[in-house]
Amino acid sequence: MKSTPVCCIHPSILSADFANLQSELDRIGAADAVHVDVMDNHFVPNLTLGLPVVERIQQVSALPLDVHLMISNVDRWAPSYAAVGAASVTFHAEASDAPIKLARELRQQGSRAGLALRPATAVEPYLDMLPELDMLLIMTVEPGFGGQTFLDVTLPKIRRARKAIDAAGTPVVIQVDGGITTETIGRAAEAGASIFVAGSAVYGAPDASRAIGELRAAGQRGLAK
Numbered sequence: 001m002k003s004t005p006v007c008c009i010h011p012s013i014l015s016a017d018f019a020n021l022q023s024e025l026d027r028i029g030a031a032d033a034v035h036v037d038v039m040d041n042h043f044v045p046n047l048t049l050g051l052p053v054v055e056r057i058q059q060v061s062a063l064p065l066d067v068h069l070m071i072s073n074v075d076r077w078a079p080s081y082a083a084v085g086a087a088s089v090t091f092h093a094e095a096s097d098a099p100i101k102l103a104r105e106l107r108q109q110g111s112r113a114g115l116a117l118r119p120a121t122a123v124e125p126y127l128d129m130l131p132e133l134d135m136l137l138i139m140t141v142e143p144g145f146g147g148q149t150f151l152d153v154t155l156p157k158i159r160r161a162r163k164a165i166d167a168a169g170t171p172v173v174i175q176v177d178g179g180i181t182t183e184t185i186g187r188a189a190e191a192g193a194s195i196f197v198a199g200s201a202v203y204g205a206p207d208a209s210r211a212i213g214e215l216r217a218a219g220q221r222g223l224a225k
């Protein structure tokens with residue numbers, strides 16, 4: 001019998017107070033990693049932070065860094081994020097010219113390699129490269145902004161990815177990002193995701209630790225189904 005995967009919660013600091021990042025990191029000590037959204041106002045219509053800030057967060061964070069690059073020209077920039085010590089670096093399939101080469105570079109730098117797909121990008125063209133990856137990020141909103149509504153239309157893709165990963169026997173984990181709440185997390189977990197990014201559901205809550213605990217419990221229930 002297959003064992004139930006562990007539910008991991010990665011709060012996104014996109015919804016944090018950017019003027020007080022240190023104390024905002026302290027609020028999420030109960031999480032498994034901190035999700036850092038890098039946006040370049042080109043791949044997505046929003047601008048956040050870049051390498052020097054990520055490097056500094058890496059230095060002060062007690063949690064591992066899960067970097068989500070929503071940038072163009074990602075083949076050029078992603079390895080630098082691995083080099084500053086991010087535990088995982090995720091780049092978008094739509095932004096990479098050479099995803100296999102890039103995933104190998106990230107792993108060589110000592111980081112886990114993640115491939116992200118926008119909601120309308122099919123997973124099938126990327127299934128053969130699963131052994132090159134540690135994580136598949138299936139976006140459950142259009143990337144660019146926090147606080148959007150979870151797109152249930154992405155659930156069949158999560159299920160198909162899960163099946164393909166199980167059939168391939170590779171230890172790739174599925175991450176979902178966007179609109180994750182205690183109401184939606186169970187559906188994503190049941191479909192096959194086990195890492196959940198949550199921005200507004202954690203940072204918008206009065207007690208972030210409690211919000212993380214509630215998400216974890218709801219996610220674990222979905223994984224057990």
Ligand code: DX5
Nearest residue numbers: 012143144146147179199200
């Ligand atoms: C959106 C970002 C997400 C965002 C999620 O492009 O990748 O990480 O912070 O925010 P919520 O959880 O509020 O949808």
Ligand code: ZN
Nearest residue numbers: 037068177197
């Ligand atoms: Zn993200």
